[in-house]
Amino acid sequence: MFPSVTPNVCIVGAGIAGAGAAHALRDAADVTLLEADTVGGRMVSGHRDGCVYDYGANYVDPPNDRVEERFRSVVGDDLAETTGDVWIFDESGAIEEGRPNQGVKFSGRDGIDQVVQAFLDASGATVHEHTPVEHLARTEDGWRVTADGDDVACDALVVTPPTWDLFAGADWTADFRDDLVAARKRQSYRTIDSVALHYPFDIDVPYYALVNTDTEHAVGWLSRESCKPGHVPDGEEILIVQLSPAWAAGRPDATPGEAADAASSYAATLLGDDRLADPDWWDHERFIRALPGDRVNPALFEYALEHDLGLAGDWFAGTGRTHAALETGLDAGRRLARDR
Ligand SMILES: Cc1cc2nc3c(=O)[nH]c(=O)nc-3n(C[C@H](O)[C@H](O)[C@H](O)COP(=O)(O)OP(=O)(O)OC[C@H]3O[C@@H](n4cnc5c(N)ncnc54)[C@H](O)[C@@H]3O)c2cc1C
Numbered sequence: 001m002f003p004s005v006t007p008n009v010c011i012v013g014a015g016i017a018g019a020g021a022a023h024a025l026r027d028a029a030d031v032t033l034l035e036a037d038t039v040g041g042r043m044v045s046g047h048r049d050g051c052v053y054d055y056g057a058n059y060v061d062p063p064n065d066r067v068e069e070r071f072r073s074v075v076g077d078d079l080a081e082t083t084g085d086v087w088i089f090d091e092s093g094a095i096e097e098g099r100p101n102q103g104v105k106f107s108g109r110d111g112i113d114q115v116v117q118a119f120l121d122a123s124g125a126t127v128h129e130h131t132p133v134e135h136l137a138r139t140e141d142g143w144r145v146t147a148d149g150d151d152v153a154c155d156a157l158v159v160t161p162p163t164w165d166l167f168a169g170a171d172w173t174a175d176f177r178d179d180l181v182a183a184r185k186r187q188s189y190r191t192i193d194s195v196a197l198h199y200p201f202d203i204d205v206p207y208y209a210l211v212n213t214d215t216e217h218a219v220g221w222l223s224r225e226s227c228k229p230g231h232v233p234d235g236e237e238i239l240i241v242q243l244s245p246a247w248a249a250g251r252p253d254a255t256p257g258e259a260a261d262a263a264s265s266y267a268a269t270l271l272g273d274d275r276l277a278d279p280d281w282w283d284h285e286r287f288i289r290a291l292p293g294d295r296v297n298p299a300l301f302e303y304a305l306e307h308d309l310g311l312a313g314d315w316f317a318g319t320g321r322t323h324a325a326l327e328t329g330l331d332a333g334r335r336l337a338r339d340r
Contacts (some may be wrong), residue, residue: 015041020329028337045111084208091216291320
C-alpha cells in the first residue's frame, strides 16, 4: 500500500486504539498522533493529594495469555496488578461473591493512562496533545488533516474516536463515506457518570469491586482504588462509583454535584457505612459515549483500507473493553503496513 519512501501515517486519537495502531506501525511509517485532549482517552486517571484514581476504564483484563504477555512486555514494571475480586449485587443491594478464578486486572502504577503512554513510547510516534482534528480531506495520494489551524499531509490515516462528525464533514466524495457515516450514526452508546470519592480512612471489605448484574440498580459499578499498588496512601480510600446508564438517561442535566451526592449516598447504603455519604473530596466525569452497544459491519474495515484509511476503536470492536480497542488499533496498523 505504501510507496518505497517511508510513509507518513496520521492517527486521530491517542486512546488505546490509537496507541495500538502507532505500535503496529513503528517499523513501517513515520507516525503522528493528533489528540484533542490528553493521552489515554477513556483510560483516564486523576491525581490529587498523593492519590491516583482511574475514573474511566477501571482496568485492563486480558482475555488470554498472549494478550496478557503483550501488556506485560510493553508496559513492564509500570503495570499495577489489582488485588481482590469483583463481587456482585442486585437491585435490592444484596451482595454476593463473584465468579471464581478471576483473571489479572491491570492498571498503571501512576494511573491507567500510563498503559497507553507505554504503547506510545514504544512506538516512537510523535504525539500532539490538545490538538483536535477539525477537518479531513481526501487527496490524490492520501489525506490532508487539519488540526489546530495547520494542515498535515499523510499517505494514510487511522481514525479512532467514537464519533461520525469528522467523516460527515470530510472533503471526500466516495460513496463509502456515506456508508461509514450512516453505520456510525446507527451505533448506540451508553452514557455513564463516574464519580471518585475520597475518604481519610480505610474501608474494610473483602472485595475489590462490586458490579450490578441485573442492571436494575442506580449504581452499575463500585470499586476501591486502594487495591491498585501505588494509587492510594495507607489509611485512605478512593471509591469509584459509576452510576448506571439509566441514571444518566433519566437526568440529562444532572450537575457534577448531584452525581457526587447520589454516588456517595448509594455507596453508604450499599456498603452499610454512613460515613461514606460524606467524602472529604470528590471528582466527576460524565462520559457521553462511555460504552458502545453494538458492532458496526466488519466489512467496513476492508473497504476503508482501499481508501488508505484504518478504522479502529472500541466503536469498531462493538464492545467497551480496552484490550478489544487495542486489538482494533493493532489490526489497522498492521494492515496499513502489510502491503508496503
Ligand atoms: C466509565 C467507563 C468505565 C470503563 N471500564 C472499563 C473497564 O474496566 N475495562 C475495560 O476494558 N474497558 C472499560 N471501559 C471501556 C474502555 O475505556 C474503552 O473501550 C477504551 O478505552 C476505548 O479506547 P479507544 O481508543 O477506542 O477510544 P478513546 O479512549 O475514547 O480514545 C479516542 C481518543 O480520540 C480523541 N479524539 C476525539 N475526537 C478527536 C478529534 N477530533 N481530534 C483528535 N482527537 C480526538 C479523544 O480525546 C480520545 O482520547 C470503560 C469506559 C468507561 C467510560
